[in-house]
Amino acid sequence: MNPKAAERRSSPDVSIAARLVGAAFLWWFLYRVNGPLWDWAVYRAAGLAPDGRLGETIHFFVFDTTKILLLLSGIIFVVTVLRSFMSLERTRALLGGKREGFANVVAAGLGVATPFCSCSAVPAFMGFVAAGVPIGVTLSFLIASPLVNEIALGMLFTLFGWRIALLYMAAGLTIAVIAGFVLGRLHVERWVEPFVFETKVSAALSAGVKLTWRDRVELGREEVVTIVRKVLPYLLVGIALGAAIHGWVPTSFFVHYAGPGNPFAVPIAVLLGIPLYSNAAGVLPLVEVLHAKGLGMGTLLAFMMAVVALSLPEMILLRRVLKPKLIAAFVGVVGLGIVFVGYLFNAVLG
């Protein structure tokens, strides 16, 4: 690129700002009319009774689908643009040569802020370890990254308020810090495939790519399309299930079998969450409904954390660099942390 073009592209030009303001306004407008629009369409135009089961279920489905899709798109866009200022390369540079302990805290925090797709897990793990980042610290990063998902954070905030969102973040970070620290103390180096330590890392390309404002906005837009397309099936199933439960299953059913009074509710929720592979966004509609039906918030957060942090496909990817023993220790330590957080939240939030 010639210097002039670089200069022109690097300033956030007026048309981008105008388009962003326009998009924000449109988003806000759609969010506001969502309720009245479906009230009118379902109860007036289609003539269903507002207190009938069918009307209520259908209304819940269309209203919630629109609401969640709007929230999801807005949050993904903002998060992606903010996160484009961070990169794995920068994170690694910040963590390199640090000692365990405080570095686990920094690593967990960076795990939340760094853009990261689970398909980068293996190169990131190898790159971190080869650059001298301790294994426990690397694991803190790898645990925090999916566990404290900013999209989930944003949606919890909008659906349940800042208290639940903050608790979720604090709990996730604590699990990542402690689990990474414990695994580091266990000297798990012997459970890492030896070739990881033999790999030479070249610094030639590690500087990363420079981004302009136009690139960041474009990245945000692409990410919204990619993620929404990916989670849409999960989301629709989640909301449909939610709508059915909302309309047809009596509250006493869940409170009886899985309410805060049942001591096995949390471990069962975690075990159910492991084989389920979904995005936090796909689980949240279900969480919203089940919470309204009387399930403990701790049980539900534990379920969501297990779904996002202990996913089978990621374990299979990590198997290329970690021996089964370390994967088992990883699942065990993180799983225990999640169960503990579930009980704690059920006790605190009632």
Added chain:
Amino acid sequence: MTMQIRVLGSGCARCKTLAENAREAVRVLGVDATVEEVHDPMEIIAQGILTTPALVIDGELVLAGHAATVPQLEEVFAGRG
């Protein structure tokens, strides 16, 4: 000179999309280029790359972390052709 385009990524959906888009962009532009996919994490890391998918042209990292679209890639390739 033939442009050497390498798409690095351990086989995730985004990596496949990027490789397909790169091939399509090369076809549309009709530039003299080869597109190669690199799946081996050892080789990816040996190049110092952490964020995948990554696009490397003639040994230079030009794009990392997202699947660029065909028009975007055309722009990138045309600037080098």
